[in-house]
Amino acid sequence: MTDFAATKDLFHLPEGIVYLDGNSLGPLPKTAAARVAKTVEAEWGQMLIAGWNKAGWMDKPMSVGNRIARLIGAEANSVAMGDTLSIKVYQALASALEMNAPRKVILSDSGNFPSDLYMAQGLCRTLGAGYDLKIVAPEQVHDAIDETVAVTLITEVDYRTGRKHDMAAITAKAHSMGALTIWDLAHSAGAFPVELAKAGADFACGCTYKYLNSGPGGPAFIYVAPRHQDRAQPALSGWQGHDAPFDFDITYRPAPGAERMRVGTPPILQLAALEASLDIWDSVDMNALRRASLGLTDQFIAGVEAACPTLTLATPRDHKDRGSQVSFRHPEGYAIMQAVIARSVIGDFRAPDILRFGFTPLFVGASEVDAAVATLADVMANDLWDRPEYKTRKKVT
């Protein structure tokens, strides 16, 4: 049983801030600075090139992947770290399409994160004749899976609304139609217990800088189900995924297992920060995390709905359909969020009208929820958002 009052003390949180944006960029684990400094000074600085062996750098993509595996219900050695989520989406898509030829349809939904759709569009353009990305509404995904679909590309939790798909049901439907599945876990990994193996997922990928607290630009991960690992051919066939990278053959030959999804040299400084975070995550009871998360989102929904009648809930009320964030819609959402942020409650805005708040039990508790509700209520009741400086868009929102 995880003591969530105690875990808060493991993160650095600036004084006076209520941070409800851990679903976008997780806060700094207190040990991360020292861990990164050790990697920079004692490893890079002192070991130099020998760090690849002595400090275990070369094995990090798989050893760290095994720590992610527990959080997402994946089998040992089925998760490889590296690159960005967009790249990992591309890898999974390219392999799945090849495995499921001659089918040529990728099915996704309009609630998917745009970069997943963009990567699919780019791959279809490269593949040419007949390859197509079909985008349906989120609620239509289950029914839209038919025998033309090669692979579904679904983000489990909608980045705007927090609506959670039923991974087991969609995966079962896909398999019944002969389709493969790719699950984007950007808003799932570290948000609640994910059960990839139990659901029978084929591929998955995710990032680590949100709920998993690895810092800005932390590495992504890719999951390949054990039954597919030796037949999934990497399209991005880089030397780190070669069976014998230091033989320097001129012909590519994939490594056994999920390790073939490695591409280039791994980002060792970013991985060090992630490892510091995983020192916390290793001991988190994921079921307890889910219970705490649902308690916080329930509390926030009830509080805001009572105090702010002009905000419209965008997040499902049913627990089984909810991730670990709560979103409200308002036409002036951007300005409202800037006013809330100016009062030290940090959420974010997603176009066109979404106010988004992430609930992360490791460092957010009931008192933070109360404070956030009170701030939002004050901003709305007194039209505090209606000022020019809150309406000027920043580059990153």
Place this chain on the structure above:
Amino acid sequence: MTDFAATKDLFHLPEGIVYLDGNSLGPLPKTAAARVAKTVEAEWGQMLIAGWNKAGWMDKPMSVGNRIARLIGAEANSVAMGDTLSIKVYQALASALEMNAPRKVILSDSGNFPSDLYMAQGLCRTLGAGYDLKIVAPEQVHDAIDETVAVTLITEVDYRTGRKHDMAAITAKAHSMGALTIWDLAHSAGAFPVELAKAGADFACGCTYKYLNSGPGGPAFIYVAPRHQDRAQPALSGWQGHDAPFDFDITYRPAPGAERMRVGTPPILQLAALEASLDIWDSVDMNALRRASLGLTDQFIAGVEAACPTLTLATPRDHKDRGSQVSFRHPEGYAIMQAVIARSVIGDFRAPDILRFGFTPLFVGASEVDAAVATLADVMANDLWDRPEYKTRKKVT
């Protein structure tokens, strides 16, 4: 004029080591630890999500790219940072093939780094019908460029021998045949002045963890010539290369210029280390660097040839054909290199028989060359390499 006696003091080098492997992993700039710590603690820790605006994280791929540009003779705003070199090779190849349709041949050489060839093989497999990677010997590249070649994929400096291609001549030949060029600058950027714009190069890419001292897994870069920037279509079409990433459109629309070659969230900690290194590189006179480098490699060649008659020079004697490393061949190269490393002279081994030594004037001078020659001479003259512990292969060599 750069004072290379003074620059040595800007790097952390372990006591007693002669480091001739800066062509594989450059040493730690003394300011990098503090720079990374600032990014971790004062930016990630204090600014949290606001760091993307306040700390300029979102702009780093292009602002840092402009600092790389000077070192490689590139125009302003033509270099984008991110991902790994293998990914950047794939991006350049995919765009070039599309621009030069209906040609389907990629021409490379057997001295190219294997990962470049692997990525090309993967892309050809994805593209299918008729796409082909043609690999010739390095000395045959110029003559092998004919009107069937869509694009040449050439690493300017051979990672094993240090042999340097004539970028201007090959680029001119390619253009005369209607082919495009991609230059891999892994062993060029920071090794000598590169003149991409002057040579008329079409695309280039490179890594930063070798001569450019960005640390293990530092980000790669891609160059797109200004004349191609708005017609090069990204195959890896990620949201960071979208014209308006925070509009969250569901359809990809590339950003203007080279920025479209960005893919996912940039690795901010690795970029911070690179920026510390660029604080040094910004003031380096690249022509003076080249003069110093040639002096060091000449000195090393002369010393080793005089002292070690059983080692065979693999690096060209002619300055115009030489990068910034010197390689010798020997059937027992692996064991010899381990014996040399055990005596604190750090070079590396490349299969099947190459002893490789990198010369990096920023922190290597004539006295280090003398020490390395003396150590290698001692190892060879007294067969000090002929011990079982030097013959056991490590994972990373």
